[in-house]
Amino acid sequence: MAKPVEVTEQSFDQAVLQSQEPVLVDFWAPWCAPCRHLAPIVEELAGEYDGKVTFTKLNVDEASSIAAKYGIMSIPTVMVFKGGQAVKQIVGLRPKRDFQGALNEVLS
Amino acid sequence: MDSEYDLIVVGAGPTGMTSAMFAGRSNLKTLLIERMVPGGQIATTSTVENYPGFTDGIEGPDLSEAMLEHAKKWGAVTTFNEVTGIRVEGDYRVVETPDGDLRAKALIITSGADHRRLGVPGEMEFMGKGVSNCAVCDGAFFADSPVAVIGGGDGAIDEGLYLTRYASKVTVVHRRNELRASKILAERALANPVMDFAWNSVVQSINGDKVVESVTLKDTASGAISELPVEGVFIYVGLVPNTDYLKGMVDLDSGGHILVNPRMETKISGVFAAGDIRQKAARQLVSAAGDGATAAVSVRNYIKALAG
Numbered sequence: 001m002a003k004p005v006e007v008t009e010q011s012f013d014q015a016v017l018q019s020q021e022p023v024l025v026d027f028w029a030p031w032c033a034p035c036r037h038l039a040p041i042v043e044e045l046a047g048e049y050d051g052k053v054t055f056t057k058l059n060v061d062e063a064s065s066i067a068a069k070y071g072i073m074s075i076p077t078v079m080v081f082k083g084g085q086a087v088k089q090i091v092g093l094r095p096k097r098d099f100q101g102a103l104n105e106v107l108s
Numbered sequence: 109m110d111s112e113y114d115l116i117v118v119g120a121g122p123t124g125m126t127s128a129m130f131a132g133r134s135n136l137k138t139l140l141i142e143r144m145v146p147g148g149q150i151a152t153t154s155t156v157e158n159y160p161g162f163t164d165g166i167e168g169p170d171l172s173e174a175m176l177e178h179a180k181k182w183g184a185v186t187t188f189n190e191v192t193g194i195r196v197e198g199d200y201r202v203v204e205t206p207d208g209d210l211r212a213k214a215l216i217i218t219s220g221a222d223h224r225r226l227g228v229p230g231e232m233e234f235m236g237k238g239v240s241n242c243a244v245c246d247g248a249f250f251a252d253s254p255v256a257v258i259g260g261g262d263g264a265i266d267e268g269l270y271l272t273r274y275a276s277k278v279t280v281v282h283r284r285n286e287l288r289a290s291k292i293l294a295e296r297a298l299a300n301p302v303m304d305f306a307w308n309s310v311v312q313s314i315n316g317d318k319v320v321e322s323v324t325l326k327d328t329a330s331g332a333i334s335e336l337p338v339e340g341v342f343i344y345v346g347l348v349p350n351t352d353y354l355k356g357m358v359d360l361d362s363g364g365h366i367l368v369n370p371r372m373e374t375k376i377s378g379v380f381a382a383g384d385i386r387q388k389a390a391r392q393l394v395s396a397a398g399d400g401a402t403a404a405v406s407v408r409n410y411i412k413a414l415a416g
Contacts, residue, residue: 033169034145034147034151034152034169034242034244036173037169040145040146040186041145044188071237073319074246089236092242093144093145095144
């Protein structure tokens with residue numbers, strides 16, 4: 001199953017903003033143990049949307065300027081980018097269906 | 109994924125994970141279905157200090173990951189989906205999901221409880237912009253900032269103490285004039301120099317422009333209104349059982365908790381309920397796990413009796 005790619009401050013522009021296909025970014029931090037619980041859901045989604053959406057994760061400690069730019073004050077937060085714009089934001093541990101709904105809207 | 113099982117467990121909190129582990133060890137083909145993420149309440153709890161055997165405590169998320177692994181080790185299959193209803197079809201107990209029906213000989217309902225909302229202006233608008241139900245997720249974003257914790261029970265005080273690692277000041281806003289939390293936690297909180305207390309106070313609104321800047325408090329005795337400047341608001345005002353999808357199928361008490369017999373069986377044979385979703389005197393992690401074991405043993409006996 002597809003594993004989300006870790007993006008950094010250096011790779012964010014190219015990997016997320018310049019991407020041809022929509023990109024899901026999972027904002028997390030090593031100290032946020034609950035964030036780990038989202039991983040199995042994100043991995044399932046990565047399998048379901050393989051070839052349609054790029055799955056990434058971003059460590060808010062290491063890429064703090066990006067987290068600040070998008071006003072991240074709660075993690076896990078999942079954002080979906082399309083054409084360089086943040087088009088969806090889902091805060092917290094949410095049902096898988098919420099993520100599928102956001103991705104389906106972005107793809108439609 | 110198959111659509112037919114011996115047992116379907118609805119909810120992967122500590123009760124459900126324990127049920128699934130016991131059922132797996134009884135060679136029951138078991139599906140554990142979870143709406144959100146595994147772990148239930150302990151997925152977002154900082155340190156669990158009262159689970160027997162862990163003398164120095166254990167982080168809630170670490171324990172929940174271990175419980176899930178334990179259930180999987182004995183064959184339980186997990187899936188992430190929402191249960192929208194249950195029904196009886198002859199010998200089958202059917203679980204309804206948006207992706208179709210799943211069938212089993214028996215069900216254990218362990219869908220637990222969610223955080224109660226305050227229901228005040230600003231609460232939903234600022235969710236993720238200063239309002240949180242998860243101190244271990246978001247505490248680090250409030251380094252050297254003042255925060256408020258709403259509530260006076262174990263959850264509020266435990267997570268409030270965790271927040272003192274980061275925040276410049278943690279004000280506990282409580283509607284009574286003494287804490288309901290267990291004595292050990294209350295004493296620790298009252299002695300903590302970073303903690304402050306707004307007694308006899310209720311939140312009227314959570315205010316800010318783009319992010320939280322303050323909460324408006326009302327003194328329940330005098331009626332006086334005051335403004336408390338904070339950047340974070342952590343809400344722990346109790347729990348509401350997740351029984352909406354069971355609509356009329358099982359008996360509930362006035363608080364919405366399911367009534368079961370000592371075998372954890374509801375009024376529908378083959379449908380069991382355990383953990384925080386059922387009416388009970390103690391809502392602790394160890395009793396939740398114990399409920400899960402009792403329900404799984406009952407299911408084993410029920411299925412054995414079905415086979416004749």
